[in-house]
């Protein structure tokens with residue numbers, strides 16, 4: 453069968469991309485190795501995705517936001533960053549930013565469910581599930597996408613949204629810079645004795661990084677802990693009751709008693725940045741292009757931004773009856789998305805290393821950065837006006853906090 457665009461990977465970004473092309477007149481196929489039931493009702497994978505104001509606008513336009521229940525939309529009002537044994541840390545208030553909220557937290561499985569429902573209702577999209585793409589063969593008048601059931605889909609353009617470990621990216625000859633942080637991140641929903649006040653925590657404690665992401669219920673948060681793999685194995689071996697006690701101790705009882713209420717999901721931390729985002733009749737989007745370290749909560753926000761950039765260019769080409777695989781068009785997507793993501797990707801890599809390094813110089817630098825920020829009231833207020841993501845919608849609140857800390861770094 454023949455299509456204008458074949459998208460590989462029905463993760464949140466591949467699904468949003470397909471939805472973005474709705475009504476463009478392009479014939480689209482979306483291929484996903486998971487079965488249809490897993491897309492229609494995805495399992496809770498523990499991730500709570502911090503969403504900027506700009507991303508929220510995109511999710512509304514794509515028709516996803518209205519498909520989320522009230523309990524799935526958690527308001528992120530304020531944030532605090534703690535270092536070492538600090539008690540109060542640096543507080544970022546929504547009032548200083550002149551906003552009612554800094555952002556929102558949405559469960560990843562709810563985003564995927566809503567995105568699948570929005571894509572599945574499009575008549576111009578054929579969704580092929582339970583099938584993997586094994587290879588892509590380029591010819592002079594199109595690309596053949598070969599599926600593991602033997603079927604071949606002919607495409608004018610292939611778009612890979614097949615994760616940060618994208619096999620199609622490699623097959624297209626695109627190299628990627630990868631950094632394995634040698635750490636594992638555990639996410640788990642927990643109920644705690646004290647209320648969270650809709651305040652997110654980032655706590656760069658010694659030997660571990662902790663985060664608390666406030667959910668809809670005032671006593672429930674997504675708790676995040678980052679540790680070296682062996683220590684993580686020991687933590688994962690605990691039963692639910694013991695894990696609750698252990699996490700309350702790691703949080704120094706600041707939230708009171710804690711109890712596990714959701715699945716525990718562990719993610720190895722690897723940052724990936726593709727050397728190119730395009731090749732002949734080929735483009736990568738989502739994590740396949742830019743796979744961020746989750747500490748700055750930015751992977752999906754960048755994925756949304758990139759798919760929007762590419763779909764806008766494809767729509768314009770289609771409206772002008774120009775080929776959607778035009779190399780200049782694809783390169784302009786690469787340039788625009790690289791400009792939007794590269795500086796923050798590099799800053800995130802740097803800061804993730806600094807904030808998980810417990811050697812003396814790194815500790816001192818972190819303390820300096822936080823103390824300096826706390827003292828500079830006018831400067832802090834100025835930066836706060838940008839924290840909500842309206843001035844530059846591509847940045848999440850947490851990324852802006854990191855940017856602030858980076859600016860405070862002594863010369």
Ligand SMILES: Cc1cc2nc3c(=O)[nH]c(=O)nc-3n(C[C@H](O)[C@H](O)[C@H](O)COP(=O)(O)OP(=O)(O)OC[C@H]3O[C@@H](n4cnc5c(N)ncnc54)[C@H](O)[C@@H]3O)c2cc1C
Nearest residue numbers: 461463464465485501502585615738739749750751752753
């Ligand atoms: C713990 C954690 C917390 C995070 N928090 C945030 C946050 O707060 N804010 C934020 O913006 N981002 C966050 N992220 C990042 C975000 O989850 C990712 O950026 C996003 O899920 C990437 O989506 P994707 O569609 O590009 O890729 P994926 O979700 O990896 O989807 C890829 C899809 O491709 C399919 N596939 C792969 N190969 C093939 C093939 N050959 N054939 C067919 N199908 C294939 C896979 O089955 C999969 O469904 C977080 C990530 C983690 C791990």
